[in-house]
Amino acid sequence: MTISDKAGLTRELRRIALMAGAAIMDHYRTDFEVIRKDDNSPVTAADNDAEAIILAELRRVAPDIPIVSEEAAAAGHIPDVGHAFFLVDPLDGTKEFINKNGEFTVNIALIEGRLPVAGVVYAPAKERMFFGYGKGHAFEETVAACSKGSSEGPSHAISARRPADDGLVVIASRTHRDTKTDEYLNLYKVKEFLAAGSSLKFCVIAAGEADLYPRHGRTMEWDTAAGHAVLAAAGGSVTQLDGTPLIYGKTERGLDNPFFVARGILV
Numbered sequence: 001m002t003i004s005d006k007a008g009l010t011r012e013l014r015r016i017a018l019m020a021g022a023a024i025m026d027h028y029r030t031d032f033e034v035i036r037k038d039d040n041s042p043v044t045a046a047d048n049d050a051e052a053i054i055l056a057e058l059r060r061v062a063p064d065i066p067i068v069s070e071e072a073a074a075a076g077h078i079p080d081v082g083h084a085f086f087l088v089d090p091l092d093g094t095k096e097f098i099n100k101n102g103e104f105t106v107n108i109a110l111i112e113g114r115l116p117v118a119g120v121v122y123a124p125a126k127e128r129m130f131f132g133y134g135k136g137h138a139f140e141e142t143v144a145a146c147s148k149g150s151s152e153g154p155s156h157a158i159s160a161r162r163p164a165d166d167g168l169v170v171i172a173s174r175t176h177r178d179t180k181t182d183e184y185l186n187l188y189k190v191k192e193f194l195a196a197g198s199s200l201k202f203c204v205i206a207a208g209e210a211d212l213y214p215r216h217g218r219t220m221e222w223d224t225a226a227g228h229a230v231l232a233a234a235g236g237s238v239t240q241l242d243g244t245p246l247i248y249g250k251t252e253r254g255l256d257n258p259f260f261v262a263r264g265i266l267v
Contacts, residue, residue, distance in 0.1 A: 003062060003084055003110060006118050006133035013120040014131055014141075014149075016057040017106045020050035021124030021145035024091055024106070028125065034098055037074055042094045047071055050090035050106060058086055058108075065110075068255065070222045081249045084112045089222040093198030102126050103197035109225035114247040119229025121199050130158070130203040132233025138206055160236035160264035161208035167191030171201045171210040173217070180216035184241075184261075188212065202227025205264050206234035213262040214241075221248050221255045231262055238262045 003009055027046035034042050051071045058067055066079040069088035079085070086108065091097060093104035102125035109119035118133040124145040132138035141155035163169075171194040172181060194210055201213045202224070225248055228238045238246045238260055246260045 003065065003112070006110075007137070009062070009110065010118050010120065010131050010133040012057075012061045013108045013110075013118065014122075014129060016054055016061075016149060017108055017120045017122040017129065018143065018146045019057065019149040020053045020090055020106045021122050022147040023049045023053055024097070024104075025124050025145050028097065028100070039074075042098060043071065043074075044091070044094065044097065046097065047091040047094060051088065054088050054090055054106075054108060058088070062086075068222065070220070073222075073255065078251070078255070081111075081251065084110065085249070086110055087116075087222045087225040087248065089199075089220075089226070092223060093200075096197035101197070103200055105198040105200060105226075107199050107222060107226035109222075109229050111225060111248045114249050115245065116225045116229035116232065116248065119226035119233075121203050121226045121230055123198070123200060127153070128200075128203075130206060130227075130230045132206070132230040134233055135235065136233070138230055138234035140203075140207055158207045158234050160206055160231065160234045161211070162265045163211040164191075168211040169194060169209070170212045170214075171196055171204050172213065173197070173201070173215070178216055180259075181214050184214050184216065185212075199223065199227035202231045202238070202262050205236055205262055206231045208234075208264070211264045214259075215257075215261070216259045219257045219260075221250065221257060224257060224260070228262075236262065236264050 066085040089107040096103040106122040120131045129141040143153035167189040
């Protein structure tokens, strides 16, 4: 597999996400233990098991491409990244997983030239998979998690929408909305607020179900890359608040993101 074949690579990423999703759902149905990392964020065996599956499969599919993954990075294992690398969040939305509201995802993205060029966001509890690999190539698929990664469901193309004249539909974090976000939204005519966890917020905009997602809290690159790839493929954008592109591989700042806003078309 070569990374020049974005469609073929994305098929592999989808397969891997299904496998990781199956491992996550095995834990989701149990009374799992929650452990606190050094930064006090929660982690479970589901995070670690899903990451192990993803790392092993990515190394098999694309052995020459470095991988930056959340739990490995938390343990201090961050490879040198060059022009191309993978960003992985094996279980984005661990708080949603713990609360068992279904709004957690598997995120896998390919970065080239500091931008996400292919990505998969899979919400196994909701059986919604979003994927994209370049402008005009964004899709949603209804699919159940499968440990063999071979389950398939109906898929359809998605695209970001132009906002309606009567106002924007804004989506924000279920657990991280703050006063700075509210102040930013005063700049816009907002008719409806939605709340969602994890990288599903990017995908809801990509699917034409919302228009704007501003984020003024701290996020890491693996939180946003896959959703960013899907939204960009659907015709939307993710930028810093001043309009400059949100880029990746920011090792000089520890791979965290500046504040950003995700938009549909012409928001």
